[in-house]
Amino acid sequence: NAGVMQNPRHLVRRRGQEARLRCSPMKGHSHVYWYRQLPEEGLKFMVYLQKENIIDESGMPKERFSAEFPKEGPSILRIQQVVRGDSAAYFCASSPPGKVASPYEQYFGPGTRLTVT
Amino acid sequence: GQSLEQPSEVTAVEGAIVQINCTYQTSGFYGLSWYQQHDGGAPTFLSYNGLDGLEETGRFSSFLSRSDSYGYLLLQELQMKDSASYFCAVRDDKIIFGKGTRLHILP
Numbered sequence: 001n002a003g004v005m006q007n008p009r010h011l012v013r014r015r016g017q018e019a020r021l022r023c024s025p026m027k028g029h030s031h032v033y034w035y036r037q038l039p040e041e042g043l044k045f046m047v048y049l050q051k052e053n054i055i056d057e058s059g060m061p062k063e064r065f066s067a068e069f070p071k072e073g074p075s076i077l078r079i080q081q082v083v084r085g086d087s088a089a090y091f092c093a094s095s096p097p098g099k100v101a102s103p104y105e106q107y108f109g110p111g112t113r114l115t116v117t
Numbered sequence: 118g119q120s121l122e123q124p125s126e127v128t129a130v131e132g133a134i135v136q137i138n139c140t141y142q143t144s145g146f147y148g149l150s151w152y153q154q155h156d157g158g159a160p161t162f163l164s165y166n167g168l169d170g171l172e173e174t175g176r177f178s179s180f181l182s183r184s185d186s187y188g189y190l191l192l193q194e195l196q197m198k199d200s201a202s203y204f205c206a207v208r209d210d211k212i213i214f215g216k217g218t219r220l221h222i223l224p
Contacts, residue, residue: 033212042204042216043160058211091159105150108159 002027004094004109005074012115019079019086021112025094032075033093033106034067043091049075082116089113119143121215123205128221129195137190137218139205147208149181149188154217155201163190163203195222 005024013019025032030050035043048056049069060067064082069075079086090113093106122140129135139149148167152160164172166181166188178191192199202217 035214043206043214045212045214048212056211093160105162105165107162110159 004029004092004107006092006109006112008112009110010113010115012117013082014117015083016081019082019114019116021077021079021090021092021114022074023077023092023094023109024074025092026107028096029094029107030097031095032069033095034075034077035091035093037089037091037111046077079114082114084116087114087116119209119211119213121205121207121213123203123215123218125216126219126221128223130223131195131197133195134191134193135195135220137192137203137205137220139188139190139215141186141188141205141207141213143186143207143209143213145209146183146186149179150206151177151179151190152204152206152214153201154204160204192220197222197224 004026007022011019032049034046036046037043045059047060047067051069052071064080066078089111091108091111093108095106120142127135148165150165151163153163154160163177164174164179166172166179169181169183171178171180176193181188200222202219204214204217206214
């Protein structure tokens with residue numbers, strides 16, 4: 001049973017470009033969460049999605065950031081017009097159906113390390 | 118406001134026992150979770166406490182006191198591979214992670 005998959009593992013973008021980060025949840029999981037982590041910092045919740053629905057995006061910056069989890073395919077975190085401050089590790093996590101949005105038993109992917117030059 | 122407080126660093130000796138505390142201040146509460154993260158790695162779920170008391174999983178135990186808004190992670194028989202960062206996390210109206218406690222283990 002494959003775990004949570006994220007790609008790319010490393011992504012380099014120049015200022016002003018777009019970054020697309022992909023996340024495939026564990027098989028059977030229907031909840032996806034995105035987090036951002038700066039060096040030496042904790043995880044900061046960004047968004048919680050179920051298939052075709054954004055449930056909670058209270059942690060997402062209002063501009064340039066968007067997320068989706070389509071009926072088919074992976075969840076996508078999209079960052080438009082990236083700036084140096086967007087450089088961070090972005091982790092996706094998934095949890096099984098039937099559990100409300102909670103840090104309880106989330107399974108994390110390996111993360112995408114975004115570097116903006 | 119919402120906050121989780123945990124020590125930034127803890128140092129212990131191989132084979133010893135260490136306790137990592139977490140206090141939280143949230144308007145709602147849906148349980149306390151703990152995660153381990155090695156440098157460059159992904160967080161890994163360790164334990165969850167929804168009710169007061171102690172939960173034991175092998176060398177790791179976690180405790181919760183809702184009346185004190187306090188919990189801790191206890192690691193026994195420390196091994197060098199336990200050197201990592203440990204995060205507590207709660208859900209209020211959104212999911213909140215602490216800033217993490219970096220555990221250093223001395224041989």
